[in-house]
Amino acid sequence: MSKQHVSTTINGDAVEFLCEPHQSLLDVLRDELGLTGTKEGCATGDCGACSVMIDGRLVCSCLMLGVEAEGVDVTTIEGIAGADGLHVIQEKYLEHAALQCGICTPGFIVATKALLDRNPDPDETTIRYWLAGNLCRCTGYDKIIRAVQDAAQNLAYEA
Amino acid sequence: MGAYAYRAPSSVEEALSTLAAEAAAGNRAQMLAGGTDVMVQMRSIDKGPRTFVDVKHVAEANELRIGDDDVFIGAAIASAVLNENDELKSILPGLIEAADLIGSTQIQGRATIGGNLCNSSPAGDTIPALIACGAVCVIASPGGEREVPTEDFVTGVGTNVLEPTEFLVGFKIPRPKGRSSDAYLRFIPRTEMDIAVCGAGVALTLDGSGVCTAAKVSIGAVAITALVVPDAAGALVGTTVDDGALAAAADASSALAKPITDKRGTVEYRKKVVGVLTKRAGAIARDRALAL
Ligand SMILES: Cc1cc2nc3c(=O)[nH]c(=O)nc-3n(C[C@H](O)[C@H](O)[C@H](O)COP(=O)(O)OP(=O)(O)OC[C@H]3O[C@@H](n4cnc5c(N)ncnc54)[C@H](O)[C@@H]3O)c2cc1C
Ligand code: FES
Ligand code: FES
Numbered sequence: 329m330s331k332q333h334v335s336t337t338i339n340g341d342a343v344e345f346l347c348e349p350h351q352s353l354l355d356v357l358r359d360e361l362g363l364t365g366t367k368e369g370c371a372t373g374d375c376g377a378c379s380v381m382i383d384g385r386l387v388c389s390c391l392m393l394g395v396e397a398e399g400v401d402v403t404t405i406e407g408i409a410g411a412d413g414l415h416v417i418q419e420k421y422l423e424h425a426a427l428q429c430g431i432c433t434p435g436f437i438v439a440t441k442a443l444l445d446r447n448p449d450p451d452e453t454t455i456r457y458w459l460a461g462n463l464c465r466c467t468g469y470d471k472i473i474r475a476v477q478d479a480a481q482n483l484a485y486e487a
Numbered sequence: 488m489g490a491y492a493y494r495a496p497s498s499v500e501e502a503l504s505t506l507a508a509e510a511a512a513g514n515r516a517q518m519l520a521g522g523t524d525v526m527v528q529m530r531s532i533d534k535g536p537r538t539f540v541d542v543k544h545v546a547e548a549n550e551l552r553i554g555d556d557d558v559f560i561g562a563a564i565a566s567a568v569l570n571e572n573d574e575l576k577s578i579l580p581g582l583i584e585a586a587d588l589i590g591s592t593q594i595q596g597r598a599t600i601g602g603n604l605c606n607s608s609p610a611g612d613t614i615p616a617l618i619a620c621g622a623v624c625v626i627a628s629p630g631g632e633r634e635v636p637t638e639d640f641v642t643g644v645g646t647n648v649l650e651p652t653e654f655l656v657g658f659k660i661p662r663p664k665g666r667s668s669d670a671y672l673r674f675i676p677r678t679e680m681d682i683a684v685c686g687a688g689v690a691l692t693l694d695g696s697g698v699c700t701a702a703k704v705s706i707g708a709v710a711i712t713a714l715v716v717p718d719a720a721g722a723l724v725g726t727t728v729d730d731g732a733l734a735a736a737a738d739a740s741s742a743l744a745k746p747i748t749d750k751r752g753t754v755e756y757r758k759k760v761v762g763v764l765t766k767r768a769g770a771i772a773r774d775r776a777l778a779l
Contacts (some may be wrong), residue, residue: 330492387592392526
């Protein structure tokens, strides 16, 4: 098998890796680069556990090839917290108990970050539609929505 | 035994020579746009080696031009990007709402209308919307460019007119003039993330007194390919698109539909609902045109 060389940026760092041409970005992140925060729930684009941002746009890393990361800017859950601690979104998920088993949480947090980056003051309907591609079997979603609303308010206050 | 490979040509010319070289070498080449069908199928019904030819770096396939006479939408543009373009949304609201129905935020970030058409599923949401607004497929071919009306593009379930050495560059859509608008509706049992039970796209033009002078109606997920419904269009033209005309258009769609019974719905149900969607999409397109 001939592996392909890819140069990309992940969470602000220049990264180079080798991967199979048909390997998903999700598998590259987890198996080649040890970035296991991004989860696999379905590998068919339905659950959103594998959510990452590509050049600021929310996508499923299970539906993207690793080789497609050439020259782009990838943000994973590992890139959300700052040097001085958790991001407000992460704190609010904890505070509102918006997670139980946690498998869906990295995807939800990346999706929330992508939403608040482009719309700092979303209403509840907007939040629910934006997060419709993220599935959670545990929480029943309400606590997640409250966490997102609270995070939005805090971010607005900080800005 | 072939192997997997990935190519990212930057122009139509380079993409065509890549496809030709793969064909000459006896390799299977597969165009890759957003990958939201390709990746799912590669893990389930379509395993096996191939060369991915990524259309996303082809310059021409990333072009979006809103001209006086027509609109060109490149095949590589993700639906989220189309949806963020307010001018495009105001000119072709029906087509953009169809693109916006595809999957979640994450899927929208990658999925293209070109991929939706080339995947050629009977339930592809953008296909009736493309047909209704008169979209013409611009195809890059070894012999030059050729154009195929969208209604002639899909030939069966998962099959279309593209040769292995060809690919879709984008869509040329006549720019709606005067009081012209379009609408697309689909029915699914939930509000998000499902495959259409059926769908209907309507595009129409009204004159100064609100009388319909031109219309095109297309229905999806009720036959092997999306269908054009000339009798539904005929029922609207010459009327003010009032309730009677819309009811006649609905009957025409129900009559032409040739659906199957599956877990999403029975034949009778789909025939009925596709009529209702035709009526409602017609009313939305009419109201949009009246508001112009
Ligand atoms: C969770 C989920 C939800 C979905 N929901 C919907 C939905 O609601 N409605 C719906 O209609 N679809 C839906 N889909 C299916 C899919 O997202 C759409 O069909 C999408 O538009 C495909 O576009 P793409 O750019 O990802 O195509 P790709 O996967 O890249 O390609 C699809 C096919 O088209 C070919 N192709 C792509 N571009 C070209 C080109 N330029 N020239 C020649 N061939 C080309 C590819 O070779 C492949 O055969 C969903 C998929 C997922 C995973
Ligand atoms: S693992 Fe990618 S959407 Fe479920
Ligand atoms: S917390 Fe368990 S799936 Fe969401």
